Amino acid sequence: MTSTFISHELKSFWRAKNTGKNIAVRIVMGLLILYLLGSILVIGFALDKILEGIYKNQDIVAPFCGILLLYFLCDLLLRLQLQELPTLKVQPYLHLRVKRNTVIKYLSAVSMLSFFNLWPYLLFSFFIFKVIAPDSGVAALAFFVAITGFMVFNNYLALYIKRRSNLNGWIFLAVSAVLILINAGDFMWHFYSIKAISYSFFGKMMTTPALALVPVALAAVMFYINFLFLKANLYLEDLNANKASSYKNSTDYPILNRFGSVGDLVANEIKLIFRNKRPRSALIMGLFFMLYGLFFYPNPAFKNNEGFKVFVGMFMTGIFIINYGQFMFSWQASHFDGILVSKVKFTDFLKAKYLLFTGVSTVAFILTIPYVYFGWRVVLIHFVMYLWNLGVNTTIILYFANRNHRRIDLSKGASFNWEGVGATQLLVSIPLLVTPFVLYAPLRYFVNSNVALAVLAAVGVICIALRPFWIKKLEQDFITKKFKLAEGFRAK
Secondary structure: OHHHHHHHHHHHHHOOOOHHHHHHHHHHHHHHHHHHHHHHHHHHHOHHHHHHHHOOOOOOHHHHHHHHHHHHHHHHHHHHHHOOOOOOOOHHHOOOOOOHHHHHHHHHHHHOOOHHHOHHHHHHHHHHHHHHOOOOHHHHHHHHHHHHHHHHHHHHHHHHHHHHHHHOHHHHHHHHHHHHHHHHHHHOOOOOOHHHHHHHHHHHHHOOHHHHHHHHHHHHHHHHHHHHHHHHOOOHHHHHHHHHHHOOOOOOOHHHHHHOHHHHHHHHHHHHHHHOHHHHHHHHHHHHHHHHHHHOOOOHHHOOOHHHHHHHHHHHHHHHHHHHHOOOOHHHHHHHHHHHHOOOOHHHHHHHHHHHHHHHHHHHHHHHHHHHHHOHHHHHHHHHHHHHHHHHHHHHHHHHHOOOOOOOOOOOOOOOOOOOOOHHHHHHHHHHHHHHHHHHHHHHHHOOHHHHHHHHHHHHHHHHHOHHHHHHHHHHHHHHHHHHHHHHHHOO
16 A cells, blocks of 8 residues: 555655755756755764864763753754745545545555654764764663654654644744753753753763663654544544534634724734644744844853844844735735635725734734843844834835745745745845934934934834724735736736
8 A cells, every 4th residue: 555655655745746846956956855964964973073182181981962852852843944845735535435544554654754764873873883882882772762762752643743834833833942941941041051951861871872872752642642542543534523522613712803904804814823833833832932132142252232132022022024015915825715705894804914913013022022121122122123113014014025926835845945935035035124224313313313213213113003004005906916916816
Protein backbone atom coordinates (compact mmCIF):
# COMPACT_ATOMS: atom_id res chain seq x y z
CA MET A 1 0.00 0.00 0.00
CA THR A 2 2.93 2.30 0.63
CA SER A 3 3.97 2.15 -3.02
CA THR A 4 0.39 3.01 -4.02
CA PHE A 5 0.39 6.10 -1.77
CA ILE A 6 3.73 7.24 -3.24
CA SER A 7 2.46 6.66 -6.78
CA HIS A 8 -0.68 8.69 -6.12
CA GLU A 9 1.28 11.57 -4.62
CA LEU A 10 3.62 11.67 -7.62
CA LYS A 11 0.68 11.69 -10.03
CA SER A 12 -0.99 14.45 -8.02
CA PHE A 13 2.20 16.52 -8.24
CA TRP A 14 2.80 16.07 -11.97
CA ARG A 15 -0.84 16.58 -12.95
CA ALA A 16 -1.30 19.80 -10.99
CA LYS A 17 -1.85 23.01 -12.97
CA ASN A 18 1.16 24.80 -11.46
CA THR A 19 3.65 21.93 -11.76
CA GLY A 20 6.30 24.15 -13.38
CA LYS A 21 6.12 26.66 -10.55
CA ASN A 22 6.27 23.87 -7.95
CA ILE A 23 9.37 22.37 -9.58
CA ALA A 24 11.13 25.75 -9.59
CA VAL A 25 10.27 26.32 -5.92
CA ARG A 26 11.46 22.81 -4.98
CA ILE A 27 14.76 23.34 -6.81
CA VAL A 28 15.38 26.57 -4.93
CA MET A 29 14.35 24.92 -1.67
CA GLY A 30 16.59 21.93 -2.38
CA LEU A 31 19.62 24.16 -2.99
CA LEU A 32 18.92 26.10 0.18
CA ILE A 33 18.54 22.92 2.23
CA LEU A 34 21.77 21.50 0.77
CA TYR A 35 23.57 24.71 1.72
CA LEU A 36 22.23 24.54 5.28
CA LEU A 37 23.12 20.86 5.64
CA GLY A 38 26.58 21.53 4.23
CA SER A 39 27.14 24.35 6.72
CA ILE A 40 26.01 22.09 9.58
CA LEU A 41 28.33 19.34 8.33
CA VAL A 42 31.30 21.72 8.42
CA ILE A 43 30.41 22.85 11.95
CA GLY A 44 29.98 19.24 13.04
CA PHE A 45 33.36 18.23 11.62
CA ALA A 46 35.08 21.05 13.52
CA LEU A 47 32.95 20.85 16.68
CA ASP A 48 35.74 19.34 18.78
CA LYS A 49 38.14 22.12 17.72
CA ILE A 50 35.48 24.76 18.41
CA LEU A 51 34.88 23.44 21.92
CA GLU A 52 38.64 23.19 22.54
CA GLY A 53 39.00 26.86 21.58
CA ILE A 54 36.17 27.91 23.92
CA TYR A 55 37.00 25.61 26.86
CA LYS A 56 40.78 25.70 26.90
CA ASN A 57 42.61 23.15 29.05
CA GLN A 58 39.31 21.40 29.90
CA ASP A 59 37.72 18.09 29.05
CA ILE A 60 35.48 18.97 26.07
CA VAL A 61 33.15 16.01 26.66
CA ALA A 62 31.49 17.92 29.53
CA PRO A 63 30.46 21.00 27.45
CA PHE A 64 29.43 18.68 24.62
CA CYS A 65 27.07 16.85 26.97
CA GLY A 66 25.86 20.22 28.21
CA ILE A 67 24.76 21.54 24.81
CA LEU A 68 22.81 18.45 23.70
CA LEU A 69 19.60 19.16 25.61
CA LEU A 70 19.80 22.84 24.67
CA TYR A 71 20.06 21.81 21.02
CA PHE A 72 16.94 19.66 21.21
CA LEU A 73 14.96 22.47 22.87
CA CYS A 74 15.91 24.83 20.03
CA ASP A 75 15.23 22.04 17.53
CA LEU A 76 11.68 21.67 18.87
CA LEU A 77 11.08 25.41 18.59
CA LEU A 78 12.30 25.40 14.98
CA ARG A 79 10.20 22.36 14.11
CA LEU A 80 7.06 24.06 15.43
CA GLN A 81 7.68 26.97 13.10
CA LEU A 82 9.16 25.28 10.01
CA GLN A 83 8.41 21.54 9.87
CA GLU A 84 5.54 20.66 7.54
CA LEU A 85 2.85 18.10 8.25
CA PRO A 86 2.73 15.05 5.93
CA THR A 87 0.84 16.00 2.77
CA LEU A 88 -1.15 12.86 1.94
CA LYS A 89 -4.81 13.73 1.34
CA VAL A 90 -6.54 10.95 3.20
CA GLN A 91 -10.16 11.78 2.32
CA PRO A 92 -10.21 9.83 -0.99
CA TYR A 93 -9.13 6.63 0.84
CA LEU A 94 -11.63 6.74 3.67
CA HIS A 95 -14.48 5.17 1.70
CA LEU A 96 -12.22 2.48 0.21
CA ARG A 97 -11.11 -0.82 1.70
CA VAL A 98 -7.95 0.70 3.14
CA LYS A 99 -7.26 0.17 6.79
CA ARG A 100 -6.97 3.34 8.83
CA ASN A 101 -3.87 1.96 10.54
CA THR A 102 -2.18 1.64 7.14
CA VAL A 103 -2.86 5.30 6.31
CA ILE A 104 -1.67 6.45 9.74
CA LYS A 105 1.52 4.37 9.57
CA TYR A 106 2.28 5.89 6.17
CA LEU A 107 1.77 9.43 7.50
CA SER A 108 3.98 8.64 10.49
CA ALA A 109 6.73 7.14 8.32
CA VAL A 110 6.72 10.01 5.81
CA SER A 111 7.14 12.55 8.62
CA MET A 112 10.55 11.01 9.39
CA LEU A 113 11.85 12.22 6.00
CA SER A 114 12.15 15.78 7.34
CA PHE A 115 15.63 17.30 6.89
CA PHE A 116 15.45 18.30 10.58
CA ASN A 117 16.09 14.62 11.35
CA LEU A 118 19.50 14.79 9.67
CA TRP A 119 20.76 17.76 11.65
CA PRO A 120 21.77 16.01 14.91
CA TYR A 121 23.70 13.29 13.05
CA LEU A 122 25.58 15.81 10.89
CA LEU A 123 26.28 18.02 13.89
CA PHE A 124 27.30 15.45 16.52
CA SER A 125 28.51 12.29 14.70
CA PHE A 126 32.07 13.46 14.06
CA PHE A 127 32.54 14.46 17.69
CA ILE A 128 31.26 11.10 18.92
CA PHE A 129 33.56 9.18 16.55
CA LYS A 130 36.61 11.36 17.18
CA VAL A 131 36.37 11.97 20.94
CA ILE A 132 34.01 9.52 22.66
CA ALA A 133 34.40 6.33 20.58
CA PRO A 134 38.19 5.92 21.15
CA ASP A 135 37.64 5.85 24.92
CA SER A 136 34.42 3.79 24.99
CA GLY A 137 32.69 2.27 21.99
CA VAL A 138 29.67 1.33 24.12
CA ALA A 139 29.26 4.93 25.31
CA ALA A 140 29.49 6.16 21.71
CA LEU A 141 26.73 3.75 20.71
CA ALA A 142 24.66 4.96 23.68
CA PHE A 143 25.04 8.56 22.53
CA PHE A 144 23.81 7.64 19.04
CA VAL A 145 20.82 5.79 20.50
CA ALA A 146 19.96 8.70 22.84
CA ILE A 147 20.28 11.30 20.05
CA THR A 148 18.05 9.16 17.81
CA GLY A 149 15.49 8.85 20.61
CA PHE A 150 15.33 12.60 21.25
CA MET A 151 15.19 13.27 17.50
CA VAL A 152 12.20 10.94 17.04
CA PHE A 153 10.56 12.34 20.17
CA ASN A 154 10.87 15.92 18.86
CA ASN A 155 9.60 14.87 15.45
CA TYR A 156 6.34 13.39 16.71
CA LEU A 157 5.89 15.93 19.52
CA ALA A 158 6.07 18.79 17.00
CA LEU A 159 3.59 17.06 14.68
CA TYR A 160 1.23 16.35 17.59
CA ILE A 161 1.31 19.97 18.77
CA LYS A 162 0.73 21.31 15.25
CA ARG A 163 -2.18 18.95 14.67
CA ARG A 164 -3.74 19.91 17.99
CA SER A 165 -3.17 23.54 17.09
CA ASN A 166 -5.26 23.10 13.95
CA LEU A 167 -8.19 22.47 16.31
CA ASN A 168 -7.23 25.13 18.85
CA GLY A 169 -4.76 27.85 17.87
CA TRP A 170 -4.08 28.79 21.51
CA ILE A 171 -2.20 25.51 22.01
CA PHE A 172 0.52 26.58 19.59
CA LEU A 173 0.91 29.96 21.29
CA ALA A 174 0.99 28.35 24.74
CA VAL A 175 3.65 25.79 23.79
CA SER A 176 5.80 28.44 22.08
CA ALA A 177 5.53 30.66 25.16
CA VAL A 178 6.56 27.76 27.44
CA LEU A 179 9.64 27.00 25.32
CA ILE A 180 10.63 30.67 25.29
CA LEU A 181 10.16 30.91 29.07
CA ILE A 182 12.26 27.76 29.60
CA ASN A 183 15.15 29.35 27.70
CA ALA A 184 14.58 32.73 29.36
CA GLY A 185 14.65 31.06 32.79
CA ASP A 186 18.21 30.00 32.06
CA PHE A 187 19.79 32.77 29.95
CA MET A 188 17.89 35.84 31.25
CA TRP A 189 16.75 35.07 34.80
CA HIS A 190 19.29 32.36 35.71
CA PHE A 191 16.83 30.29 37.74
CA TYR A 192 18.52 27.09 36.60
CA SER A 193 21.05 25.84 34.06
CA ILE A 194 19.91 23.81 31.06
CA LYS A 195 23.53 22.87 30.42
CA ALA A 196 23.84 21.45 33.94
CA ILE A 197 20.63 19.45 33.53
CA SER A 198 21.84 18.17 30.16
CA TYR A 199 25.21 17.15 31.57
CA SER A 200 23.59 15.38 34.50
CA PHE A 201 21.92 13.04 31.99
CA PHE A 202 24.30 12.72 29.05
CA GLY A 203 27.39 12.83 31.27
CA LYS A 204 26.18 9.78 33.21
CA MET A 205 25.84 7.83 29.94
CA MET A 206 29.64 7.62 29.83
CA THR A 207 29.45 5.20 32.78
CA THR A 208 25.80 4.05 32.49
CA PRO A 209 25.01 3.51 28.78
CA ALA A 210 21.62 1.99 29.63
CA LEU A 211 20.31 5.54 30.23
CA ALA A 212 20.09 5.86 26.43
CA LEU A 213 16.91 3.78 26.61
CA VAL A 214 15.09 6.67 28.39
CA PRO A 215 14.80 8.90 25.28
CA VAL A 216 13.93 5.80 23.23
CA ALA A 217 11.04 5.10 25.60
CA LEU A 218 9.93 8.75 25.37
CA ALA A 219 10.01 8.53 21.57
CA ALA A 220 7.90 5.34 21.60
CA VAL A 221 5.32 6.97 23.91
CA MET A 222 5.15 10.10 21.74
CA PHE A 223 4.74 8.00 18.59
CA TYR A 224 1.89 6.08 20.22
CA ILE A 225 0.16 9.30 21.39
CA ASN A 226 0.46 10.76 17.89
CA PHE A 227 -0.84 7.51 16.40
CA LEU A 228 -3.90 7.46 18.67
CA PHE A 229 -4.68 11.11 17.94
CA LEU A 230 -4.56 10.55 14.17
CA LYS A 231 -6.69 7.43 14.46
CA ALA A 232 -9.31 9.23 16.54
CA ASN A 233 -9.47 12.23 14.17
CA LEU A 234 -8.93 10.69 10.76
CA TYR A 235 -12.47 11.42 9.60
CA LEU A 236 -13.48 15.00 8.93
CA GLU A 237 -16.78 14.51 10.71
CA ASP A 238 -14.85 13.43 13.82
CA LEU A 239 -12.76 16.57 13.73
CA ASN A 240 -15.80 18.81 13.45
CA ALA A 241 -18.36 16.92 15.54
CA ASN A 242 -17.68 18.75 18.78
CA LYS A 243 -17.36 22.10 17.04
CA ALA A 244 -20.80 21.86 15.52
CA SER A 245 -22.46 21.24 18.88
CA SER A 246 -20.56 24.01 20.67
CA TYR A 247 -20.93 26.67 17.98
CA LYS A 248 -22.25 29.96 19.26
CA ASN A 249 -24.26 32.40 17.23
CA SER A 250 -22.68 35.73 16.32
CA THR A 251 -19.21 35.29 17.80
CA ASP A 252 -17.28 33.23 20.35
CA TYR A 253 -15.67 36.44 21.65
CA PRO A 254 -18.18 38.29 23.87
CA ILE A 255 -16.20 41.53 23.74
CA LEU A 256 -16.96 41.74 20.00
CA ASN A 257 -20.73 41.39 20.39
CA ARG A 258 -21.16 45.12 20.94
CA PHE A 259 -19.81 45.82 17.44
CA GLY A 260 -22.61 43.92 15.67
CA SER A 261 -21.83 42.68 12.15
CA VAL A 262 -18.37 44.26 12.31
CA GLY A 263 -17.65 42.19 15.41
CA ASP A 264 -18.79 39.04 13.58
CA LEU A 265 -16.34 39.80 10.76
CA VAL A 266 -13.50 40.36 13.23
CA ALA A 267 -14.37 37.07 14.97
CA ASN A 268 -14.21 35.25 11.63
CA GLU A 269 -10.84 36.88 10.92
CA ILE A 270 -9.51 35.75 14.30
CA LYS A 271 -10.65 32.19 13.58
CA LEU A 272 -8.96 32.37 10.17
CA ILE A 273 -5.70 33.37 11.88
CA PHE A 274 -5.79 30.66 14.53
CA ARG A 275 -6.90 27.84 12.22
CA ASN A 276 -4.38 28.34 9.38
CA LYS A 277 -0.63 28.05 9.49
CA ARG A 278 0.53 31.06 7.52
CA PRO A 279 -1.64 33.78 9.10
CA ARG A 280 -0.99 32.21 12.49
CA SER A 281 2.74 32.50 11.87
CA ALA A 282 2.29 36.25 11.25
CA LEU A 283 0.76 36.57 14.72
CA ILE A 284 3.43 34.41 16.35
CA MET A 285 6.25 36.37 14.70
CA GLY A 286 4.61 39.52 16.02
CA LEU A 287 4.82 38.10 19.56
CA PHE A 288 8.48 37.22 19.07
CA PHE A 289 9.21 40.77 17.91
CA MET A 290 7.99 42.06 21.28
CA LEU A 291 11.54 41.12 22.38
CA TYR A 292 13.01 43.30 19.62
CA GLY A 293 13.85 46.12 22.02
CA LEU A 294 15.98 43.85 24.21
CA PHE A 295 18.53 43.60 21.41
CA PHE A 296 18.94 47.38 21.12
CA TYR A 297 17.89 49.27 24.23
CA PRO A 298 20.62 47.76 26.47
CA ASN A 299 23.23 48.60 23.80
CA PRO A 300 25.07 51.85 24.67
CA ALA A 301 25.40 52.63 20.95
CA PHE A 302 21.61 53.14 20.71
CA LYS A 303 21.06 54.68 24.14
CA ASN A 304 20.96 58.28 22.89
CA ASN A 305 19.66 57.51 19.40
CA GLU A 306 16.02 58.54 19.74
CA GLY A 307 15.36 58.20 16.02
CA PHE A 308 16.15 54.51 16.28
CA LYS A 309 13.79 54.21 19.25
CA VAL A 310 11.05 55.67 17.04
CA PHE A 311 11.70 52.92 14.51
CA VAL A 312 11.74 50.18 17.16
CA GLY A 313 8.53 51.53 18.73
CA MET A 314 6.76 51.62 15.37
CA PHE A 315 8.00 48.12 14.58
CA MET A 316 6.97 46.48 17.86
CA THR A 317 3.52 48.10 18.13
CA GLY A 318 2.78 47.68 14.43
CA ILE A 319 4.48 44.44 13.42
CA PHE A 320 1.16 42.62 13.07
CA ILE A 321 -0.18 45.39 10.84
CA ILE A 322 2.88 45.00 8.62
CA ASN A 323 3.16 41.18 8.62
CA TYR A 324 -0.53 40.36 8.34
CA GLY A 325 -1.83 43.49 6.65
CA GLN A 326 0.50 43.35 3.65
CA PHE A 327 -1.48 40.34 2.37
CA MET A 328 -4.91 41.93 2.58
CA PHE A 329 -7.16 40.74 0.96
CA SER A 330 -5.23 37.66 -0.13
CA TRP A 331 -6.17 35.86 3.08
CA GLN A 332 -9.77 35.79 1.81
CA ALA A 333 -8.74 34.76 -1.73
CA SER A 334 -10.41 31.34 -1.58
CA HIS A 335 -13.81 32.84 -0.74
CA PHE A 336 -13.41 36.34 -2.20
CA ASP A 337 -16.12 35.74 -4.82
CA GLY A 338 -18.48 34.83 -1.99
CA ILE A 339 -17.69 38.11 -0.25
CA LEU A 340 -18.48 40.07 -3.43
CA VAL A 341 -21.95 38.54 -3.79
CA SER A 342 -22.78 38.39 -0.07
CA LYS A 343 -24.89 40.88 1.83
CA VAL A 344 -21.87 42.06 3.80
CA LYS A 345 -21.24 45.74 3.23
CA PHE A 346 -17.68 46.49 2.21
CA THR A 347 -17.80 49.40 4.66
CA ASP A 348 -18.25 46.89 7.49
CA PHE A 349 -15.50 44.76 5.96
CA LEU A 350 -13.06 47.70 6.19
CA LYS A 351 -14.24 48.61 9.68
CA ALA A 352 -13.52 45.04 10.74
CA LYS A 353 -9.94 45.33 9.43
CA TYR A 354 -9.46 48.58 11.34
CA LEU A 355 -10.90 47.04 14.51
CA LEU A 356 -8.67 43.95 14.22
CA PHE A 357 -5.55 46.09 13.76
CA THR A 358 -6.57 48.31 16.67
CA GLY A 359 -7.09 45.38 19.01
CA VAL A 360 -3.85 43.56 18.19
CA SER A 361 -1.76 46.76 18.24
CA THR A 362 -3.25 47.70 21.60
CA VAL A 363 -2.20 44.34 23.02
CA ALA A 364 1.26 44.81 21.46
CA PHE A 365 1.62 48.24 23.10
CA ILE A 366 0.60 46.81 26.49
CA LEU A 367 3.25 44.07 26.09
CA THR A 368 5.92 46.74 25.47
CA ILE A 369 5.13 48.64 28.69
CA PRO A 370 7.80 46.67 30.66
CA TYR A 371 10.38 48.52 28.56
CA VAL A 372 9.81 51.33 31.09
CA TYR A 373 12.86 49.72 32.69
CA PHE A 374 14.88 51.69 30.12
CA GLY A 375 13.09 54.93 30.96
CA TRP A 376 9.65 56.48 30.77
CA ARG A 377 10.54 58.20 27.51
CA VAL A 378 10.82 54.81 25.82
CA VAL A 379 7.19 54.05 26.72
CA LEU A 380 6.19 57.54 25.55
CA ILE A 381 7.80 56.89 22.17
CA HIS A 382 6.05 53.52 21.95
CA PHE A 383 2.71 55.21 22.66
CA VAL A 384 3.32 57.87 20.01
CA MET A 385 4.16 55.22 17.41
CA TYR A 386 1.15 53.17 18.55
CA LEU A 387 -1.06 56.15 17.64
CA TRP A 388 0.83 56.52 14.37
CA ASN A 389 0.29 52.87 13.49
CA LEU A 390 -3.44 53.05 14.22
CA GLY A 391 -3.92 56.28 12.31
CA VAL A 392 -1.51 56.20 9.39
CA ASN A 393 -0.04 52.73 8.80
CA THR A 394 -3.42 50.94 8.92
CA THR A 395 -4.74 53.21 6.16
CA ILE A 396 -1.59 52.79 4.06
CA ILE A 397 -1.83 49.00 4.38
CA LEU A 398 -5.51 48.94 3.34
CA TYR A 399 -4.79 51.28 0.42
CA PHE A 400 -2.17 48.90 -0.97
CA ALA A 401 -4.44 45.93 -0.24
CA ASN A 402 -6.66 47.10 -3.10
CA ARG A 403 -3.65 46.58 -5.39
CA ASN A 404 -2.56 43.14 -4.20
CA HIS A 405 -4.32 40.51 -6.29
CA ARG A 406 -2.00 37.57 -5.57
CA ARG A 407 -3.71 34.52 -4.17
CA ILE A 408 -2.69 32.77 -0.92
CA ASP A 409 -3.67 29.16 -0.26
CA LEU A 410 -4.40 28.94 3.47
CA SER A 411 -3.96 25.16 3.46
CA LYS A 412 -0.24 25.50 2.72
CA GLY A 413 2.40 25.88 5.39
CA ALA A 414 4.16 29.09 6.33
CA SER A 415 7.79 27.98 6.05
CA PHE A 416 9.61 28.90 2.82
CA ASN A 417 6.29 29.90 1.28
CA TRP A 418 6.49 32.96 -0.99
CA GLU A 419 2.98 32.64 -2.32
CA GLY A 420 1.28 36.05 -2.48
CA VAL A 421 4.57 37.96 -2.33
CA GLY A 422 5.01 40.50 -5.12
CA ALA A 423 5.95 44.06 -5.94
CA THR A 424 3.12 45.38 -3.77
CA GLN A 425 4.85 44.14 -0.61
CA LEU A 426 8.07 45.92 -1.64
CA LEU A 427 6.24 49.16 -2.41
CA VAL A 428 4.18 49.19 0.77
CA SER A 429 7.30 48.92 2.94
CA ILE A 430 8.58 52.28 1.66
CA PRO A 431 5.79 54.55 2.99
CA LEU A 432 5.42 52.46 6.16
CA LEU A 433 9.06 52.89 7.15
CA VAL A 434 9.88 56.28 5.62
CA THR A 435 6.79 58.45 6.25
CA PRO A 436 7.21 58.96 10.03
CA PHE A 437 10.82 60.05 9.58
CA VAL A 438 9.85 62.55 6.88
CA LEU A 439 8.07 64.42 9.69
CA TYR A 440 10.24 63.45 12.65
CA ALA A 441 13.76 64.05 11.29
CA PRO A 442 13.45 67.72 10.17
CA LEU A 443 11.42 68.71 13.24
CA ARG A 444 13.91 67.10 15.58
CA TYR A 445 16.82 68.75 13.77
CA PHE A 446 15.40 72.28 13.45
CA VAL A 447 13.20 72.39 16.59
CA ASN A 448 13.48 69.55 19.15
CA SER A 449 12.49 65.93 19.67
CA ASN A 450 9.50 66.77 21.90
CA VAL A 451 7.86 68.77 19.14
CA ALA A 452 8.67 66.02 16.61
CA LEU A 453 6.99 63.38 18.78
CA ALA A 454 4.01 65.68 19.42
CA VAL A 455 3.51 66.15 15.67
CA LEU A 456 3.66 62.38 15.04
CA ALA A 457 1.10 61.79 17.80
CA ALA A 458 -1.15 64.57 16.49
CA VAL A 459 -1.06 63.20 12.94
CA GLY A 460 -1.91 59.74 14.27
CA VAL A 461 -4.87 61.03 16.31
CA ILE A 462 -6.16 63.12 13.38
CA CYS A 463 -6.01 60.12 11.03
CA ILE A 464 -7.84 57.98 13.61
CA ALA A 465 -10.55 60.65 13.84
CA LEU A 466 -10.79 60.71 10.03
CA ARG A 467 -11.35 56.95 9.72
CA PRO A 468 -14.90 57.35 8.33
CA PHE A 469 -13.43 59.53 5.57
CA TRP A 470 -10.66 57.02 4.80
CA ILE A 471 -13.14 54.13 4.79
CA LYS A 472 -15.30 55.96 2.23
CA LYS A 473 -12.29 56.65 0.00
CA LEU A 474 -11.01 53.08 0.32
CA GLU A 475 -14.45 51.72 -0.56
CA GLN A 476 -14.59 53.89 -3.70
CA ASP A 477 -11.09 52.71 -4.65
CA PHE A 478 -12.09 49.09 -4.01
CA ILE A 479 -15.09 49.35 -6.36
CA THR A 480 -12.75 50.21 -9.24
CA LYS A 481 -10.35 47.35 -8.40
CA LYS A 482 -12.62 44.53 -7.18
CA PHE A 483 -12.94 42.66 -10.49
CA LYS A 484 -9.18 42.68 -11.04
CA LEU A 485 -8.72 41.42 -7.48
CA ALA A 486 -11.28 38.65 -8.02
CA GLU A 487 -9.60 37.59 -11.27
CA GLY A 488 -6.20 37.42 -9.59
CA PHE A 489 -7.53 35.42 -6.65
CA ARG A 490 -9.10 32.86 -8.98
CA ALA A 491 -5.74 32.00 -10.54
CA LYS A 492 -4.31 28.84 -8.96
